[in-house]
Amino acid sequence: MSGAQSFGLPLDDAELATTVEDAMARVETSLHESVGHVDNYIATAAGHLLEAGGKRFRPLLTVLASQAGPQAGKVNDDVVKAAVVVELTHLASLYHDDVMDEAALRRGSQSANARWGNTVAILTGDLLFARASQLVADLGAEAVRVQAATFEMLCSGQIRETVGPAEGQDPVEHYLTVLAEKTGVLIATAGRFGAWFGGADEATIDLMREYGERIGVAFQLADDLIDLDSDSGESGKTPGTDLREGVATLPVLYARESDDPADLRLLELLASDLTDDARHAEALGLLRAHPAMERARQTTRLWANAAHAALEPLPDGQVKTALALLADGVVERSA
Template sequence: MTPGTTPSPRSVPRVELGDEALTERIHTGMREVEELLVRELSKGPDFVSEKVLHLAQAGGKRFRPLMALLASEYGPRQGSENVVKAAAIVEMVHLATLYHDDVMDEADKRRGVESANARWGNSVAILAGDILLSHTSRLMSELDTDTVAHFAETFGELVTGQMRETIGAGDSDPIEHYMQVIKEKTGVLIASAGYLGARHSGASDEIVSAMYRLGGDIGIVFQIIDDMIDIFSDAKESGKTPGTDLREGVFTLPVLYALEEDTAVGEELRGMLTGPLTDDAEVARALELLARSTGRERSMEVVYKYLAEADKEIALLPESAATTALGTLARYTVDRVG
C-alpha cells in the first residue's frame, strides 16, 4: 500500500435472495459496509493499517453484515447509515476475534493467506486485534449508548466462550460444554447482527428480540455444520483439508457423539483420540471410523432441532421477501455437508 493512500474495497459477491429488489438493496448495503470497513481500518499510521486490513481484504463470507442488513428490512430505515455502521461493527468485532484466535491456535493460514501471527509475530497480531476493537468502539460511539452496552455484554460472552474452550470441559459433560462454547463464540455475534440491524432500522421491540434469537439459532447451526464439513466433506468440494480439527486435538460434536458409542468403532476412537493426531495415516483412520459412526446422524438431529427453533422465530416475522430469504438462509448451510 502506498503511504497515505486508502486501498480500494474488495468486490462484494452478489447474493441472490429470491427477490430482485431485495437482492439489489442488500447488495448495495454490502458494498457500503465494505467501503466503510476499508475507510475506517485505513485510519492511523500505515504500519498499523497494513496489519488491520490484512484479514479484512483477504476475503470472508461477510455473513454477519448480511444478517444485519436483512434484519433491517423490518424497520422504516432499512439499509440506513446507522444500519451500515452496525453491520460494519459486527464484522470488525469478528475480525478482531480471528486475530486473537490465530495466536492461541498458532495458526499459519487464515482465509487462504498467511495469518497475521505467522507473518508479523504474536505480539503484532494481538495488537492488530486490539486496534480493530478501538475502531469498533469509535463507530459504536457514533450510534448510541444502548449499542455500547449491548456490545459490552456480547464481547463478554465471546471472551467467556473462548476461555471456556481453552480451559476445557473438565468434569462437565463434553457435549453440553461444546454447545455452550459455540453459543458463546459463534451464536452470540450473529445474534447481535440480527439485533442491531433490526434495532437501527427502527423495527419494533418484538422484531428486534425475534431477530436476536433467530441469529443465535442460525449461528449455532452454522458452527455445527462447519465442524461437520471438517470431517465428512470432500476436500475438493469444501476447499478445506479434512481432519484439521483432529490434528489440533479439537473434538467437535460428531466426534464427541462417536466417542460415546458403545461399539467397536467407539472403542477404537477412544483409544486413538487422546490428543492431537500428528500422523496422516491416523487421521485417515479416524475419519474412516467417524464415517461409520452415528456422529453425523446425531449431529444432524441437533441441527434440525435448532432449525425448528429458527422457524419459530421466522413465524413471528411479517410475510415478506426478507422473511422468505431468512428461511432459505437458515437451511442453506445444511447442504454444504457432502
C-alpha cells in the same frame, strides 16, 4: 429458486435484492476504511483477513434484519455502521483464534500469525476491536452496552472451550453452550442491531436476536463439519484443525459416546496426541466415515429449524423468506 443473487442468497424480490446489494457495497467500503492506518505495515496486517474475503454473514444478517422494520426499502447509515461493527468484531476474533489454534491457513490464505508471528496477530486483533469500539460509540450508550456484553460473552465462550466441561457436566450440553456464547452471541447481536437501527419494535428486535443466536449455533456446527469433511481448497483452512488441537467438536463428542467394539481404534486415537500427522490422518479418516458425522448434521438441521421457528411471528413476505433461506443455506454448506 430463481431470482436475484445477493451474496449467494437467492432473492425473488428485485427491490429487496438491490437494497441488500447496495447496502453491502457500503458496508464493504466502510470496512476497508476502518482497517486503514497511516502506517503501511499496520494497515497491511489489519487488512489481511479482510482482503482474504469471507462470507460477510454477520453484516448480511444486519442488513436483512433492518428490512423487518418500518424502514424497509432503504438502509440508513446507522445500520451500515452496526454491520461494520459486527464484522470488525468477528475479524478481530479470527486473529486471536488463529493464534490459539496455531492455524497456518485462514480463508485459503496464510494466517496472520503464520505470516507475522503471534504478537503482531494478537495486537492486530486488538486494534480491530478498538476500531469496532470507536464506531459503536457513534451509535449511542445503549449500543455500547450491548457490544460490551457481546464481547464479554465471546470471551466467556472461548474460556469455557479452553477449560472444558466441569466434572459431571454433559460434554454435548457444554459444547452447545460454548457455541451459543462464542459464535451465537455475535450473530444474535448482528440481527438485534439490524432490527434496532432499522426502526423495528421491541418484539421484532428480540425476535431477530433469538433468530440470530439459533442460526449462529447452526452456523458454527456446520463450520465444524466442514472443517472435518472438506479439503483445504474448499474450506480455506487446514482440515481437522480442531481435531489436531484437541478441541472436541460435536462429531467427536458423539463418536466418544459409542460402545461399539468396531470403534475402539477411533476412540484410542481421539484420546491420543493428534499433532502427529499419521495419527491425525487416521483419526480424520475414521471420523469422516463414522455415523457421528450424520448425527451432527441432524443436530445442525435442528438448530436451523429452531431459527425458522423464531421467524414465525414475522409477517409473510420477502424478508421472512430471505431469512428462512439464510438458515437453510447454513445447513446446506455442510451437507
